Amino acid sequence: MRIVVNNIAASQTGALTILKSFYDYVDCYEKEHEWIFLLGAPYLEEKEHIKVEVLEKVKRNWLNRLTFDLWNGKNYIKKWNPDVVFSLQNTITFGYKGRQIVYVHQPLGFQKVKKFSFLKKKEREYAVYQYLIGSLINASIKRADKTIVQTKWMRDAILDKTGMDHEKIVNILPDIEDKYCPKEEEEEAFDNHLFFFPSGDILYKNHETVVKACQILNKKGYKDFQVLFTLKDLKSVTDISYDSGHGNIVCAGKLMPEELFSFYRKGTLIFPSYIETLGLPLIEGKMAGSMILASHCPFCLEILEGYENVKYFEPFDQETLAAYMEDIMTGRLKRKKSKAENRGKDKSSWFYVVKELM
Template structure:
């Protein structure tokens, strides 16, 4: 049987949730290749970040330098590269359907901003968020019909894509919760109740609702809690604004931390906060659920689909800090009555893990 070649492209996936997607994918396909006769070529920004066997890495260290370079790689250089590699399958993990030659082409779409209506604040602190909310609709459209399948993370996005791009080959692919094997021991004050929100400082992540909720808390509650946020003042203009406006005693600005440290916090924290206004999944939700931790969650469709069947969750309006303040208070006082959540989609209508995705790609 002829060995099949699969290219996995993730040259722009360097941090946060999108890096986790790439890292998890490569970790799982490395193991998958031990049983299947396949050759794997991974296109990445920095190959030193990966150490998974059975994978040939091609590095593109300049891919984040500018959008001009990104588009050059996707629509020009990759065409030449694909003719040289002659892959059986090409999987683009970061939204864009490149101009490549392959027997089968697939794209994994996870950029949420085409469904986001930016405010003046969003334009002010991150012009790209506003721009991408307009631009990505057109970037998604280029070559999208040339794919064998378009992978998305949730059912509500599947419906949006089917309507927006008139597609019939959209496949829901649930992000697999690949637990970090290495976990750093985190030391937290045992006299405090610890909340955690691991997220890069982008305006749609909605840190303000947490800060405004804290301002509403009585001192008797404030003195009992610590909220850990994974950024520092100097990360970007938005983080400077947040730290200077809301430098409250309850906040611990950790700065950027490793995946192993994130999992260390999951292990030690008391409760996850997740108030983001838009996500195509929200990996911390799944990860905290894996640790069986309580979660206070945005009352939005993405969040309910991400959490699935779970008892220890309650929801709040992302524009209403008073609702969140009440939930924090009841959690601290140990009087909280969780709303809970039920799964609304059947597993048979979706791919459940990376192995299912690889089987789907390589079939026939």
């Protein structure tokens, strides 16, 4: 078979991770097929069974990208005469009459927690994704031969919004690298005054609720605790000025995977995000047996179903979050000893994705 993989949009960490993970899989295990990757930059290496086409002009700006997706792209893809087109960028190529399958991992248009505003500068980009790009994603799902998502909540949300047939929306949980996950014999002492939240500077990650919870704890006299963010500074995520004078919040910047798993083992993961497709730290924390304080949102409930070391709070309820942090620090809430979860599979999740393409 000849498969065109369209991911011209990929440029940021999450999208590139998905792209490279899929590329690595087909490079190793799908050599009997011909793969043509359409990219915006030369991220991948060509192989005997893999061709890489870089369309820099298409990637250059939104107008070029929309022009390609809505009008010109169909003719470009048609010349390759593919058996199927697989889009890793949430949208199909409109007007192309051949078989198309779309991988949807953009949740903004399907969540109901937050309505972003075009009038607020910090929310404008999110509003574009929620309403404008969200409309293109909806239209793509309705026209695609099949849609693949990562979680059940996304599948249910798409079915609810689009009214599509159930068999056209497939849920395949992605692979999670576990080489840094502790072995059963490895154990680090639990520090009940250490909390952390690994996340980029994205508005809906909701760092502000954690900052407000820290302020509450400071007012109650708590000084000897630390919350670690993987940010450069707080200014990128909140307008709140915070300086307790005790170093309670530390912006450590990006951490290496082995450092992250060390924190999962010895500290408490706070996960206040109210919009996620998957929530990777939840899976990693669960694998490591972490104590977790998570937002009461569908993706958290799905990923952490049946997990003992978790307490939930409403995403904008800093009082409840502060109360749980206090309970952990005072020992009223203890981490239960649990085996690190092994998510090993006989086959990669990409095996099941490729199966849908055939």
